[in-house]
Amino acid sequence: MITLRINGLDVTVEKGTTVLEAARFLGFPIPTLCHMEGLSPYGACRLCVVEIGQEPRTRLVSSCTYPAEEGLKVRTASARVLKARKMILELLLASCPQSKIIQDLASAHGIRTQRFKQEHEDCILCGLCVRMCEEQMMAKAIGFRNRGEKRSIGTPFDVKSDACRQCGGCIYVCPACQLRCTYAEPEKAICGGCANLSPPCVEKEPFDDMMCYMDPCVACEIDKKIDKR
Amino acid sequence: MKKEVLVSDIAPTESCRHPDMTNLLRIINKHNAAGGGLIAILGEIQDEYGYLPEDVLRIVSDQSGRSLVDIYGVATFYRSFSLKPRGRHLVCACLGTACHVRGAPRIVDELERQLGIKAGETTADKEFTLETVNCLGACALGPVVVIDGRYFSKVRQSRVGQLLDEARNGFDSAEAAKDKRIFALNVNCPHCNCGVMDETFALDGLPSIKVNVSHGGKEGALWLSCLYGSYSVAAEFDIPANVIVPFCCPHCERELTSASTCSMCSAPMVHMLVQGGGTIQICSRRGCRNHMLDVA
Structure with a gap:
C-alpha cells in the first residue's frame, strides 16, 4: 500500500493506482477527456494535469498516467494547474469548437471568448475510439495514421474495414465527434442540438441582443462558413 | 555479372497484382519475432516492390498475426515507407534547418523545375520520385541531396542537372568507368x-x-x-x-x-x-x- 498526500489530505491506495484514481477516490474533481474506466490510460488530452512535488521544484504531470508514489505531494487545483488547464481547454476548443463536451468544460472553467482561430477539426486525437475498438470491442478496426499535423484516426486505406462490426462504440465514446452534436444541420442532429448553442443558433433567427457566452459564437461562425460556400 | 537489380520493363504495379507468396512468406518468417520485426518486414517488402502495395500489406497482416491497423499505422508513420508506387530513381532533398539556410529551397525548386513535378510526386515516365526530408543528420554538408541512396553534399543549383543526368544513366556506370578493378x-x-x-x-x-x-x-x-x-x-x-x-x-x-x-x-x-x-x-x-x- 502507498500513502500519498493530495491537496493536504493523506490517502492510502494500492500499488499501481494512478494519481487520478486516488484524487477521485477522495472526491477531488479532475476533468478528463481521454480517460475512461475500462480502457488503458493514454494521457493524450492533458486536461487531467496536476502539480506534483514540493515548492520550489514542482512539475505538471498528467494524473491519469502517473502512478501513485509513496509520500507524493499532489495539488489538483493550484493556480499553475488551473492556468495550464484553461490554456489546454482553449486550444481544444479552437480545434473542435463544435463539441458539446468541450464547450461545457470550457464554460465550466470560465472561458467566455475564443482567443484562437477555430479550426473545426472534428477530432482531438484523444484515442478513446481507438482504445474502445481494440480493448472493449476486440475489433482493431480503426487506428492512428500518419504523424504530426497529418495525424488522423480511421481505417487502413480509408476503406470499410473487415474488422469493423459497426458497433458504434467509437461514436459513443467520442468527446468531439460531430455525430453527437450536429446543430448546424438540424435535420441530421442526433442529440437534438446542444444546450449551450440551441437558443441563438439552431433556429437560425437573428438574436442580436441575445446573450451568448461564446464570443465569437461557434455556430454563427459555421453559419458564416456555409454561407460563403 | 549476376542478376541482382531487375531492371526489367515490368512495371512495379504489374508484379504486385500477383504477389509472390513464397517470397513474402520468407520475408515475414525471417523477421517475425514475438512482438517485433514489423519495420524489418516492411523495409524488405519496400526493397522488393519499391513501395508498400495494399494487397501485400493485407497478406502481411494475415500471415504475421498483426492487425492491419497496426501495420498501416507504422507504414504511414515513417517517411521512408511509401504506399504509392515510386519512380525508378528516388531523389530526396533535405529541408532541415541547416540545409534550409544554406539554400535548400532553391535546390528543391530547381529539382521541381527540371523534373516538372512537385515534391512528393513521381514523373509521368516513372523515372524519378522527388521527396523532401526534414533532416538527414549531415547538417555540416548542407544542402544535402540523396539520390538512390547516394549522398551529395553542398549541392548548388547548377549541379542539379548533372546529378539528375548521372542518376538517369546509373551511378554504377559512371563509377565503373573510373574504377580500374571493374x-x-x-x-x-x-x-x-x-x-x-x-x-x-x-x-x-x-x-x-x-x-x-x-x-x-x-x-x-x-x-x-x-x-x-x-x-x-x-x-x-x-x-x-x-x-x-x-x-x-x-x-x-x-x-x-x-x-x-x-x-x-x-x-x-x-x-x-x-x-x-x-x-x-x-x-x-x-x-x-x-x-x-x-x-x-
Missing part, C-alpha cells in the same frame, strides 16, 4: 563458340551478355552486364529471388552448364568462355553473387 569482358558460348554479346542492348553503357532463360513455363532473354564486378541485369520476364534458372546460348540453344556447383548456395554454375582466353562461371540462382573468373 573491366569489361566479352564472352562466347562454350558449345558453338559464338559471341553472346548483344550490341543492341546496353547495360552500364556497354554491350550486354545475352542468354536465354526459362522459368515457370516462360522463355525469354536475360541480359547481364559485361562489366566484371557489376551485377546489373535486365530480363524479359520477372524472375523471383532464390530461383535457379537454366541459362542457354541464344545461338545453339544448348544449356551453358558447368561441372561444378556454387560454393555458396550449391546451385549449378553457368559456364562461358572469355574472348582472349579463359573461362567465367557464374551462379545460376537469382540473387547469389558467386562467380569465378579464370583468365588464361
Whole structure:
C-alpha cells in the first residue's frame, strides 16, 4: 500500500493506482477527456494535469498516467494547474469548437471568448475510439495514421474495414465527434442540438441582443462558413 | 555479372497484382519475432516492390498475426515507407534547418523545375520520385541531396542537372568507368563458340551478355552486364529471388552448364568462355553473387 498526500489530505491506495484514481477516490474533481474506466490510460488530452512535488521544484504531470508514489505531494487545483488547464481547454476548443463536451468544460472553467482561430477539426486525437475498438470491442478496426499535423484516426486505406462490426462504440465514446452534436444541420442532429448553442443558433433567427457566452459564437461562425460556400 | 537489380520493363504495379507468396512468406518468417520485426518486414517488402502495395500489406497482416491497423499505422508513420508506387530513381532533398539556410529551397525548386513535378510526386515516365526530408543528420554538408541512396553534399543549383543526368544513366556506370578493378569482358558460348554479346542492348553503357532463360513455363532473354564486378541485369520476364534458372546460348540453344556447383548456395554454375582466353562461371540462382573468373 502507498500513502500519498493530495491537496493536504493523506490517502492510502494500492500499488499501481494512478494519481487520478486516488484524487477521485477522495472526491477531488479532475476533468478528463481521454480517460475512461475500462480502457488503458493514454494521457493524450492533458486536461487531467496536476502539480506534483514540493515548492520550489514542482512539475505538471498528467494524473491519469502517473502512478501513485509513496509520500507524493499532489495539488489538483493550484493556480499553475488551473492556468495550464484553461490554456489546454482553449486550444481544444479552437480545434473542435463544435463539441458539446468541450464547450461545457470550457464554460465550466470560465472561458467566455475564443482567443484562437477555430479550426473545426472534428477530432482531438484523444484515442478513446481507438482504445474502445481494440480493448472493449476486440475489433482493431480503426487506428492512428500518419504523424504530426497529418495525424488522423480511421481505417487502413480509408476503406470499410473487415474488422469493423459497426458497433458504434467509437461514436459513443467520442468527446468531439460531430455525430453527437450536429446543430448546424438540424435535420441530421442526433442529440437534438446542444444546450449551450440551441437558443441563438439552431433556429437560425437573428438574436442580436441575445446573450451568448461564446464570443465569437461557434455556430454563427459555421453559419458564416456555409454561407460563403 | 549476376542478376541482382531487375531492371526489367515490368512495371512495379504489374508484379504486385500477383504477389509472390513464397517470397513474402520468407520475408515475414525471417523477421517475425514475438512482438517485433514489423519495420524489418516492411523495409524488405519496400526493397522488393519499391513501395508498400495494399494487397501485400493485407497478406502481411494475415500471415504475421498483426492487425492491419497496426501495420498501416507504422507504414504511414515513417517517411521512408511509401504506399504509392515510386519512380525508378528516388531523389530526396533535405529541408532541415541547416540545409534550409544554406539554400535548400532553391535546390528543391530547381529539382521541381527540371523534373516538372512537385515534391512528393513521381514523373509521368516513372523515372524519378522527388521527396523532401526534414533532416538527414549531415547538417555540416548542407544542402544535402540523396539520390538512390547516394549522398551529395553542398549541392548548388547548377549541379542539379548533372546529378539528375548521372542518376538517369546509373551511378554504377559512371563509377565503373573510373574504377580500374571493374573491366569489361566479352564472352562466347562454350558449345558453338559464338559471341553472346548483344550490341543492341546496353547495360552500364556497354554491350550486354545475352542468354536465354526459362522459368515457370516462360522463355525469354536475360541480359547481364559485361562489366566484371557489376551485377546489373535486365530480363524479359520477372524472375523471383532464390530461383535457379537454366541459362542457354541464344545461338545453339544448348544449356551453358558447368561441372561444378556454387560454393555458396550449391546451385549449378553457368559456364562461358572469355574472348582472349579463359573461362567465367557464374551462379545460376537469382540473387547469389558467386562467380569465378579464370583468365588464361
